[in-house]
Amino acid sequence: MADLHYKQSPQPSLGYKDDPHQQTLCTQVAKAITAVTAGGSFLVVAALILTGTVIALTIVTPLFVIFSPVLVPAVITVAFLSLGFLASGGFCVMAITVLAWIYGYVTGKHPPGADQLDSARDKLLNKAREIKDCGIVN
Template sequence: MADFSYHQQSQSTQPSFRFRYRDDPHQQTLCTQVAKAATAVTTGGSLLVLAALILTGTVISLTVVTPLFIIFSPVLVPAVIAVVLLNLGFLVSGGFCVMAITVLAWIYGYVTGKHPPGADQLDSARHMLLNKAREIKDYGLTQQISGGAQTY
């Protein structure tokens, strides 16, 4: 927070404005420091008591529920496994759906000529395969013309 104070200088007719910070520790009064300390102690103590109550409640509820978990574990364990597998299945199917949409969008961009990322690599691989196929075809034709391929 900033505080502007107005001071009239005795020799000059112009008023001067002095800028001072309220949070400056050198200019804080003892009352302000005591109020800040009391607020911090009260807030910290309240939060500490609340944390202790939550910890106590957690320990008590865990000791009460543990025998129930042990008794019903033949039913609970398969149920938890089934729920986990169902959730995992939904997540995987959603991931495959997103991947399929991404691939279809890439193919659409490639077919329409928008040159998506990786199109250069695909084109060079296609040209390499076409060249190899042409070499194999030419090799087969020359073998046919020269008298056939020899088999061992």
């Protein structure tokens, strides 16, 4: 017997509901108008923000020049204070983490890295025994 292959005849699309890839002209025009309107609005807002920034920079530049002997040391001081607080907070978090790890190790909860610590301790103890057996250290 011969295999029969049936070809389905293409059916005309009736719009967006039947075939999502084929849209009506009205839908395409509406999308284009929406895109142009939104793009134009964003372009106008961007231009206004740029204009405002340039005007503000023009007004503020002389003030920066006049007050720079005060502003530069103030900015440096604030930067150092901020870095100090950030470093202090970072060291505090690190200390709490280390103390929590040590607590877990001492209580036998086997935190991550405990195997490496035990291995290093065993190597050091073996090396100390070898040195002591050689008679170098009493």
